[in-house]
Amino acid sequence: MSTPVLDLRGVAYAYPDGHQALFGVNLHVHRGERVALLGPNGAGKTTLVLHLNGILRAGAGTVAVSGLSVADDNLLEIRRRVGIVFQDPDDQLFMPSVRDDVGFGPANLGLDAAEIDRRVEESLRAVGMLEHIDRPPHHLSFGQRRRVAVATVLAMEPEILVLDEPSSNLDPASRRELAEILDALPVTVLMVTHDLPYALQLCERSVILSGGVIAADGPTAAILGDADLLAAHRLELPFGFDRVAPRPSP
Numbered sequence: 001m002s003t004p005v006l007d008l009r010g011v012a013y014a015y016p017d018g019h020q021a022l023f024g025v026n027l028h029v030h031r032g033e034r035v036a037l038l039g040p041n042g043a044g045k046t047t048l049v050l051h052l053n054g055i056l057r058a059g060a061g062t063v064a065v066s067g068l069s070v071a072d073d074n075l076l077e078i079r080r081r082v083g084i085v086f087q088d089p090d091d092q093l094f095m096p097s098v099r100d101d102v103g104f105g106p107a108n109l110g111l112d113a114a115e116i117d118r119r120v121e122e123s124l125r126a127v128g129m130l131e132h133i134d135r136p137p138h139h140l141s142f143g144q145r146r147r148v149a150v151a152t153v154l155a156m157e158p159e160i161l162v163l164d165e166p167s168s169n170l171d172p173a174s175r176r177e178l179a180e181i182l183d184a185l186p187v188t189v190l191m192v193t194h195d196l197p198y199a200l201q202l203c204e205r206s207v208i209l210s211g212g213v214i215a216a217d218g219p220t221a222a223i224l225g226d227a228d229l230l231a232a233h234r235l236e237l238p239f240g241f242d243r244v245a246p247r248p249s250p
């Protein structure tokens, strides 16, 4: 099989206060996969995500992105390969215009002006925000800012797009529209979410992280169809989604 885009082997991490958040996590994500990372509050999901571009460094084990290890001398290239969309778009938008925000990363790569313009326009078109290119980000709605935050990451043409709770705080129409946008993107995705229907809609594979270990890894429909597994890890489907697995025919 091809080299995984994401390859975590035995990743363990303790915060400086001694709190152990990850205990030997193994996770392999291949090109083109869309994987949901599920788990209760405090499971270690954000801690794991922060290892993917070297913000946190594993106390034990290894993290590699398309064969390149997360290590001090690789961090620039790792951060180009791993695009993380954080939960709060205001953590990612700080320039006077949408154009400047989306162009900021490509400009830092040293790309020429024509290539920066191409990436900015393509990324904004992909998230349906091209018409807002000259607006200040702080004049946009929360849902629009989240889309621009996705565009800032797409403009780096990452090998993997990592999204931390992309559907949180969106109204139902914005939530659906973002799902349509994500569904149309031809990129490998790892999506942290508490929104189990979103996982089912967008990710063929789900991984449950619980207590700092991988508790399950398999087809989303099978995982969400296992009521005992969900209950054991404090995961709950909303009303009306209580039967997601194909039911055996009578």
Ligand SMILES: Nc1ncnc2c1ncn2[C@@H]1O[C@H](COP(=O)(O)OP(=O)(O)OP(=O)(O)O)[C@@H](O)[C@H]1O
Pocket (backbone or CB within 6 Å): 015, 016, 017, 019, 020, 021, 039, 040, 041, 042, 043, 044, 045, 046, 047, 048
């Ligand atoms: N800076 C920190 N110092 C010490 N412990 C921390 C720190 N940040 C997180 N933790 C602990 O590490 C564990 C994992 O936290 P993490 O934020 O990764 O969980 P999570 O799965 O992302 O949770 P949530 O769903 O609530 O966002 C928790 O027990 C948390 O209290």
